[in-house]
């Protein structure tokens with residue numbers, strides 16, 4: 001061994017510490033004494049010694065045999081090298097490595113040092129066996145002792161270097177973890193944020209997840225972070241939010257799939273989705289299955305990453321990817337943190353979904369509260385709100401409200417069933433919607449009533465056009481499972497004006513609608529102040545009539561019906577009068593105000609009750625006449641009508657034939673089967689039926705067939721003017737002939753003069769009613785009149801001539 005070569009710094013330093021002079025060792029030329037090492041012997045001694053140390057068992061556990069043997073082998077080899085080439089670099093390295101290794105095993109310095117006792121014993125024994133002079137042996141022994149201490153210092157240096165490296169690495173790791181924990185707490189904070197104001201679920205998720213990525217990058221020492229979600233159609237993981245240097249460019253350049261059959265599905269994200277487990281990429285440079293991305297990753301400057309699955313309702317929906325610049329960045333603790341961040345994202349997404357569900361539920365509730373469930377149109381509440389908004393806008397005068405009510409809709413329900421009625425309402429709703437502009441409001445107010453709100457109309461002409469189109473559209477037949485039905489609609493129309501309230505506008509539209517109905521339906525009516533005045537008048541009248549019904553102001557007057565030929569009184573028609581402060585008012589002055597109201601039905605009931613009472617009284621007093629009373633459609637529609645009538649007849653003990661019901665042709669035009677059934681039931685118990693005002697309806701003969709009246713009353717308009725309008729004579733004649741042929745009695749109304757009576761007799765009409773016979777009179781006057789009545793001589797002569 002050459003002592004001329006300089007010692008490595010550390011070797012020189014340690015040698016100096018133990019006062020070992022390389023020249024001193026060199027003097028003994030240890031290579032001459034291979035027996036000194038005797039590695040086999042030393043190995044056994046060292047193994048036996050170390051195995052006895054209590055610390056050995058604690059440190060090596062079950063693996064004591066294999067691991068201790070290996071360590072002992074390293075030690076012994078090193079010892080042999082040390083003896084022969086103590087200053088060689090490999091000897092130095094091996095000593096340091098041994099020390100670091102014992103530190104890594106977690107062995108103490110005491111344990112390490114104790115081995116050197118064995119070296120000393122071993123060397124002393126070996127040296128004792130050498131053939132050396134005493135002073136030489138003493139010198140060699142001393143040099144070898146120093147060499148053992150030198151090695152002890154060398155191994156302890158390695159041990160400490162190891163300890164230092166670990167503590168430095170640990171400090172860095174702790175600092176990194178600390179940052180990550182801070183990051184996690186910030187992520188928790190973000191995930192728990194109130195997101196209501198962030199807009200839609202999509203927008204809120206984007207904001208939250210972007211903030212999470214930014215926080216992780218900014219505070220967590222992460223190079224880049226992104227969250228992606230699985231797109232079911234493409235089976236790709238589509239980036240949703242990201243942060244970090246050039247993240248957008250990186251993500252723009254890669255495709256990530258969950259499909260294991262594709263190379264893009266082989267990376268950590270695809271595997272994370274499929275396995276539901278975090279996937280660790282220790283080093284992108286040498287990771288199997290990573291070739292598809294490694295170039296991108298290198299350019300992007302990251303070496304390690306974790307892909308953590310994101311969950312929703314038990315299924316993986318996406319991935320959180322975190323990247324670090326250093327390889328092996330993600331230790332166990334970092335991975336736990338990545339999972340914890342992913343958990344927070346799961347929570348935040350769950351929270352967003354709950355919020356979205358809540359929002360949808362609220363929207364549904366609001367929709368339910370503001371829309372009609374049958375047609376889906378806005379309901380009264382919403383209409384009212386929209387109307388108020390429209391009125392607050394500047395152009396109130398360019399606003400038109402149309403209030404629609406279908407005509408005779410009740411009949412559709414009655415004839416075809418309620419569900420057919422529903423279908424009809426839906427079809428009408430669709431037609432209205434189709435006719436209006438998107439900004440117009442079409443609302444269903446309930447029942448068969450709709451309101452259309454037309455805003456920003458350029459002129460009144462446009463509004464009228466719209467109404468006319470609506471009227472025609474409603475008229476078009478609607479196909480139903482059992483055939484087609486047709487309805488019409490009446491419409492009240494009103495135009496907005498500055499300062500008018502929504503309430504008022506709707507009320508005015510309603511007034512106009514009412515007028516359109518009373519004018520005969522299937523038309524529209526424009527609201528004006530006169531209309532309102534009339535309505536008020538009407539309401540006053542109704543109020544007064546209701547009071548009259550309860551009080552004693554109504555009376556029945558009787559107008560006789562006679563045989564013009566013989567002068568015989570065949571009966572009388574009961575006509576209602578309203579006696580106010582001595583003034584007797586004819587029904588024409590107050591009944592129109594009751595049109596369509598239940599009050600009309602009450603008036604009918606009152607009249608029937610009193611007519612029966614009068615007739616019964618006269619019957620009991622030798623005047624067995626048939627008394628007729630007018631009944632409106634509204635009464636005949638009442639299911640209780642027939643029962644009540646029969647009870648009244650029974651109570652008064654009046655023969656049923658003594659009562660006649662006069663119905664208007666318009667009743668029959670309603671053609672309701674149950675009205676006809678009701679009339680038939682009355683006929684079946686002997687009550688007589690007269691068709692009033694015959695000739696004024698649209699299809700008289702047709703309805704005759706359905707109603708089957710016993711008596712036909714020719715409307716007085718034909719009779720009164722028969723002299724001036726000869727065509728009326730033809731009508732009267734044909735009605736008379738037809739009636740005689742079908743076995744019905746014909747009575748002419750409006751016999752106002754003797755001449756008319758004569759003409760009627762000449763046409764073969766025998767029975768009449770009119771001023772030439774008698775005006776309607778109070779019930780008390782009627783028996784007297786009957787006893788005194790004589791027909792004009794001309795009629796009697798006519799009779800004579802005819803016979």
Ligand SMILES: Nc1nc2c(ncn2[C@@H]2O[C@H](COP(=O)(O)OP(=O)(O)OP(=O)(O)O)[C@@H](O)[C@H]2O)c(=O)[nH]1
Pocket residue numbers: 374405406407408409410411413417418419420421422425446447448517596
């Ligand atoms: N099928 C159906 N019918 C309804 C609904 N709501 C209300 N109705 C009925 O619709 C009818 C509306 O009454 P009215 O407007 O007085 O009946 P109408 O026969 O059209 O009378 P006019 O308007 O005077 O021509 C009533 O018989 C209600 O029972 C519904 O949702 N579906």
